[in-house]
Amino acid sequence: MMLAPINRNRLKIFSLLLFLFVLSFIWHHESITTGVSKNLQNLICKENSTQNATVNKSSIPAEKDVQDTVVLIWKWPWGYQSPLHTCPDYGIFGCKLTVNRSLYSVANAVLIHHADIMYDKKSLPQDPKPHFQYWIWFNLEPPRIISNLKMLDNLFNMTMTFRRDSDIYEPYGWMEPLKKRGQNFTIPNKSKLVSWVVSKWYSGAPRIAYYEELKKHINIDVYGAKHKKLSMNDFYNTISQYKFYLAFENSVYKDYITEKLWSNAFGSWAVPVVLGTSRKNYERFVPGDAFIHVDDFSSPKELAAYLLELDKDEEKYRKYFNWRLQYRVMLNRGLSYAYCNVCKIVRESPVYHVIHSVEKWFLEDV
Incomplete structure (x- = not known):
């Protein structure tokens, strides 16, 4: 049976429209999929970038984020005052050296020079010692020059002297x-x-x-x-x-x-x-x-x-x-370095201990 010429023309037009419709649908679908993929990829890249930045930041903490180790100098040794902000000059960071006694309760260590307290036990800190705090006995004189070591019993945690077996060695x-x-x-x-x-x-x-x-x-x-x-x-x-x-x-x-x-x-x-x-x-x-x-x-x-x-x-x-x-x-590099060295060693000394008798230790070889 033969179709009329007009019907053939209509069929061609219909087929062409159907083809264009299908082609349009496919193009639109791919565009949406591609757009979603690109957005998802951008989000993943952004998240990864943020995570990497976080990891890098945490692996190398900024100096300001490091908690300072506080060392309280109870009295200036022999009354001699020295700079307290020089630790970075020695490559020692994260230290706060102070003579401000109002910081006693938060100080990680209290440095006490014996010659300046040896005649009066009340010249030592009188407030209770925080459990985390070190008291450091600082002395550069031999036994014949100092006295009253007995009053130090069970008070101190570290020694800082010219003796090589001190907790903190301070030679001349x-x-x-x-x-x-x-x-x-x-x-x-x-x-x-x-x-x-x-x-x-x-x-x-x-x-x-x-x-x-x-x-x-x-x-x-x-x-x-x-x-x-x-x-x-x-x-x-x-x-x-x-x-x-x-x-x-x-x-x-x-x-x-x-x-x-x-x-x-x-x-x-x-x-x-x-x-x-x-x-x-x-x-x-x-x-x-x-x-x-x-x-x-x-x-x-x-x-x-x-x-x-x-x-x-x-x-x-x-x-x-x-x-x-x-x-x-x-x-000897002087008191400024000595204070910074105290900070460094206290930070590296996690084991807490008490010296039952400074007198016995210091006089054992006399």
């Missing part, structure tokens, strides 16, 4: 190995023999008694208390003229090696003649050929004879400086 000086062995050194010209600078003259003290015998056999120039005046400006220029320096400590006590050796003798390039703790104890800190110990001689007279011998033997005298090819002397 130390030796540090050189990164490269030194090539040579020049000893300043020496026109004089023996010097001694003494600030406190304790009659009957071992160093005074030894000096009184030694001076009978060798000439000694004494500066300081009851003797020649010497200003700090002229100190090193004056002492460097001497071949030997009497680094006599005011006490014979474990690890008590003060600026008399580290700064006075080594700083002025004079060979130190030491009186104090044992040679064995000195050699824990200083090479054995860097000093002369009075205990190496049977008497002050014998020591004097040895010093006079060295005065005439340049080669033998020079051997007392050979340590300078391998080491350099480092001096």
